[in-house]
Amino acid sequence: MKRDHYTTLSRLFDYPDESYNSLVTNMISELGSEYPDASEELEAFSKLLPTDIYQLQEIYTKSFEVQAVTSLEIGYLLYGDDYTRGEVMVHLSKEHKIVGNELGTELSDHLGNVLRLLPKMQDEAVIHDLVTMMIGPAVEVMMKEYSPKNMEAKDKLYKKQYKTLIVPSIPVGMFLHLIKALYMILDNDFTLIKENKPFGDASFLGFLSAELEVEEGKKSSNSCAPTFDTSGVMTGSSCGGCV
Template identity: 35%
Template sequence: MNNNLEIYRQFSAPFRYPGLELIEELSNFKAQLELSHPGALPEFEKYVSHMLVLAPTQREEIFLKTFEVQAICHLEIGYVLFGEDYKRGLFLASMKEEHRRRCHDCGLELPDHLSNVLDLFSCLDDEDLVKDMAELALIPAVRSMLSAFDEKRIRDRIASLKKKQEAIVQEELNYGNPYRHALGALLMVLDHDFPGVPERHRGLTGNNFIPIHDSKDGELPMCAIACPSVEMAQGD
């Protein structure tokens, strides 16, 4: 395991709403990535090269088109892992508590938003917790996000929208979208730092990672709960 988790805090920049400081952040991050994970640099440079030629308003448009308006994928990890299942609520509540304990401001995004989870991940100091968070939450979620950019899935999605006679917003942004390279580079870094993740933890479904605190008996570290009990789900 790579003990330097600072790289994940820097990796949060591409997945926040792009501000004027983004280009400077990406330039600084590239230098760090070259030192720590040179194998992921070529993939990340594809994302950076695309963003560099865009005006600030264009960077905002492509972010909104990718993740908000007719979104290709969603950045909320709990939603990606659990959908509308009650476990998403548990995950979201616990993420909120972990951010609160570290006085971390999540801004306008939810606590389980990828950018906020990467910020949180970079602050963790418990090795078992870091491993669980990577293998049971981050890697499956990022793999699922990345799969949404598969060309066949995009074609099928556009065909479905057209069949429903919905207007396609900037259809060309579905193909060659730079965020697939940002997600691809992040997955490369995760796979490098946490090798040998069992296939069942890398799939798109069946993930049951619920980070929790015991409110009655004091704090517990976040942990992987394979099948949370009904009592736990109800907060009893």
């Protein structure tokens, strides 16, 4: 099975540059015949994209990085900053290295990096497990984070923590079209397991709330969230006391 479309799709989850809007347009055309539903979602996405690159970059940052709606790091979406995520990142780093997949400045479990990995892998069984057991469930979590209820809850949480919101939630909702398009393509290619919860009911909002509670000192100093480098090796913890 050819999977070159995942290489192009991966770029849509990277930090936008001047070529971003044309990439979306080209992807709509590329997917049109084989993935019509996904192409329609990207069409809706393209109509909401600002032409000003700085505005687009600001919305991207608000969506995925600062006061984020969701994360693009699939290991974090499934496990939070748990040791299991570190193990996943180590295994992913090995797969990236085997096929020469460059990670850039992002972590090994970043969605863009993982999508770029798919066309380069050879073992069909491993590819299938990676998609159905990790990428698919993580993308499901992403879609759920865009529900009005979850977005409102995150806005309240951020406003409480930081006293202000960088960008209101309404414009960042446009990225849901992109995420839905990806889910449709994955489902078409691999037949995803709907509502698959092998790792429990993961919630970016839940992980976020826990992290902010730690920052506010509401949790015991013995409760440590490990941090990892790009290869998944633990480099420290949020409380500084666990190594």
